[in-house]
Amino acid sequence: MTTTSPDISRFGPIGLVVIQSTSLCNLDCSYCYLPDRKSRKIFDLELLPLLMQRIFESPFFGEELSLVWHAGEPLTLPCSYYDRATQLINEAVEQWTNGTVHVEQHVQTNATLINDAWCECFRRNKIIVGISVDGPKDIHDANRCFGNGEGSHVHSMRGIEALKRNKIPFHAIAVVTATAMDHPNEMYQFFRDNEIHSVGFNVEEQEGEHTSSSMQGYEREEQYRQFLESFWQLSEQDGFPVVLREFDQVISLIRENRRLNQNELNRPYSILSVDWQGNFSTFDPELLSVSSKLYGTFDLGSIxxxxxxxxxxxxxxxxxxxxxxxxxxxxxxxxxxxxxxxGGMGSNKFWEHGSLNCSETNACRFNNKIPVDVLLDRFKSSPPIDNETPF
Incomplete structure (x- = not known):
């Protein structure tokens, strides 16, 4: 059922397209929110030209587009899948925009399958690599396991070594649990010593299939504050070899004397998410293929x-x-x-409060308020000097 045309002045441009190349994941992480991760369902690449058409025929695309293969373990598919995808993307860009739009491919992987062949695939297709690794072995293996219960750390580290050996740049995402917060020194040293220079912390969330989190409660908030303070101090002492995403985002806003009126996670058609069947949604990707009594499905249809x-x-x-x-x-x-x-993330609002029409969440306290407080307290107590800190 359609209604009147919306005011699209607050929509787009589409800067990020997240595609579920496969639902299958070779791990069974304890905090994963995704359903169907034990079955191999594959995004048919014959749909990729149509997806690109849907983007380029719309009023929502801009000059640059990041396309991320995610939501499952993308590397359970062969290299040839992404070779073909790159060809189709390039053909669509030429057909619909005369080559004026720059499309940058990314992959988010648990790194367990990365080898020299994958590194060559990343290089020839110019794919930017993000890995998921939770820190030292004991912390990582507490949650990131194979289906048989075996920890995946040794396999992830083998993949990281392959990236380094082949000089493939990469960044990392680490899920922070209550266990990790007891070991800020070890967490920092892991990323520093393994030359992982860019890290983002995703605090364990109540989300989807994962209905509870070890990071709930005021006590956890204070622990996380202390954890981030320690991480900053350790990195500061070493000359900031590790850039933490949460700090970097805040510092950028402060430097530029800029404030957000909205973010890409709650602005329509800033992000487009597509599942293996071709169903799509907007807002944050975690809402893709989610159903609820209040809203029905968050999917907007099929491409x-x-x-x-x-x-x-x-x-x-x-x-x-x-x-x-x-x-x-x-x-x-x-x-x-x-x-x-x-204005936060809709998925966190929905999972914690059952509605998008609400404000503060546990996730926003961890992801925004605490990092901001840590940085502002740090700069108030010891104002930064040029060239001494990233501030």
Missing amino acids: RNISLMEAAKTERFQTLWKDMLSGVKRCEKECNYFGFCG
Whole structure:
């Protein structure tokens, strides 16, 4: 069912497209939120030209586009899959934009399958690599295991060594659990000693299939504050060899004297997520293929039978957008940290409160408020000197 045309002035441009190349994952991490990760369901590359068409025929695309293969373990598919994908992407860019749009491919992988052949695949297809590794062996293997219970750390480290040996740049994401917070020194030393220079911390969340988190409660918030303080101090002492995403984002805003009015996770068609079947959603990718009593599904349709603009006219989209926008406005009204986050993530609001029309979440305290407080307290107590800190 369609309704009237929406006001698209606050929509797009699409900067990120997340594609589930396969639902299968070779790991069974304890905190994973994804269903169907034990079955091999594959995104048919014959759909890729249609997906690119849907993007380029819409009013929502810009001059640059990051396409991320994610949501499952992408490397359980062969290198030839991504060789073919690159060819199809390049052909679509030429056909629809005369080559004026720059598309950058990324892959998010647990690194367990990376070898020299994969490194060559990344190089020839110019794929930017993100790995998931939770730190030292004991911390990593507590949650990131194969289906038989065997820890994956040794396999991930073998993949990391292959990347380094082949001089393939990469960044890392680490899920922080209650266990990790007891070991800030070991966590920092792991990333420093393994020359992992860019790291993002994803605090364990209540999300999807993962219905509880070890990081809930005021006590955990204080622990995480101390954990980040220690991580900053250790990196500062070494001359900042490890750039932490959470600090870097805040520092960029402070440097530029800039505040957010909205973020890409709650702005329609800033992010487009597509599952293996071709169903798509917008807002943050964790909402893809999620169903609820309040909203039904968060999917807006299939690329096979509806355009992005047509999807934005549907009653489903406008219900989601109304509640998302109302929640963002509540954040702006109620929260002094709004300028640093732009209204939070819809998936966290939904999983924690059952609705998009709400404000503070446990996740936003960990992902935004605590890192901001740690940095501001640090700079108040000891103002930075040029060339001494990244500030």
